[in-house]
Amino acid sequence: MHDFGYVVGLFKQLLTGVPITLQFILASWIIGFSLSAFVTAGRLSSHKLIQYPLNLLVSFTRSVPIVLQLFLVYYGxxxxxxxxxxxxxxxxNKMVFCVITFSIYYGAYxxxxxxxxxxxxRKEQHDAAYGLGYTKLQTNIHVVIPQMLSVALPSLGNEVINLVHQSSILFVLGTVDLMGKADMIVSTDFTSSPLLTxxxxxxxxxxxxxxxxxxVHQVEKRVDVYKGDTLQDGGIS
Structure with missing residues (x-):
């Protein structure tokens, strides 16, 4: 039976892998989310030569296990x-390949x-904005995107959590993140308890x-103001 001091020491060892995990999550999410905006815009485009390759990319990333995609990028x-x-x-650095893989994955997903x-x-939102003299860019920035994000935010929050979970596979490339540190402790310290670790x-x-x-909950409360219809009496409120 391990005492309390051992558990504290175990947590201290595991926490040394946390910065790597956090850096990975932050980098992958920022790049992936930015890329997803371009992928979304391309898939909404009327140009088939843009739509088809992006739809193919999304289909591939949704169908192939992420660990397999990681190996494809690392070796390919x-x-x-x-x-x-x-x-x-x-x-x-192997972390570069990990970030590239997950950025592409989340950019498509x-x-x-x-x-x-x-x-x-609703289309009426676009029409009302155009009626007020907004350009398409201004309509997207001031009318569509705020409402769009209020709808998407719960799912985006869930995907951040999924990214945290999926980051646990980085150790398969020998990355010493949180999961990699746990695996290292179990593999090298024969006095350790795998279950406890x-x-x-x-x-x-x-x-x-x-x-x-x-x-995510705090951000949701801030953007709740954009939920629902903002089109009132033929105008934008």
């Missing part, structure tokens, strides 16, 4: 870069959240999730 990207540019990128949210804004790691992931849920 260096070969592609070598063939096209003659550069050897095999020595690049989140468009499945943003696209229906955009389409949920992974349980403590689970507690940390649980705390991550609770913090994210609180942040």
């Amino acid at each position: 990207l260096p070969v592609l870069v070598q063939q096209l540019f003659g550069l050897n990128i095999n020595d690049i 989140l468009s499945e959240v943003l696209r229906p949210a955009y389409l949920s804004v 992974y349980f403590c790691a689970g507690i940390i992931y649980w705390i991550f999730t609770i913090v994210i849920m609180i942040i």
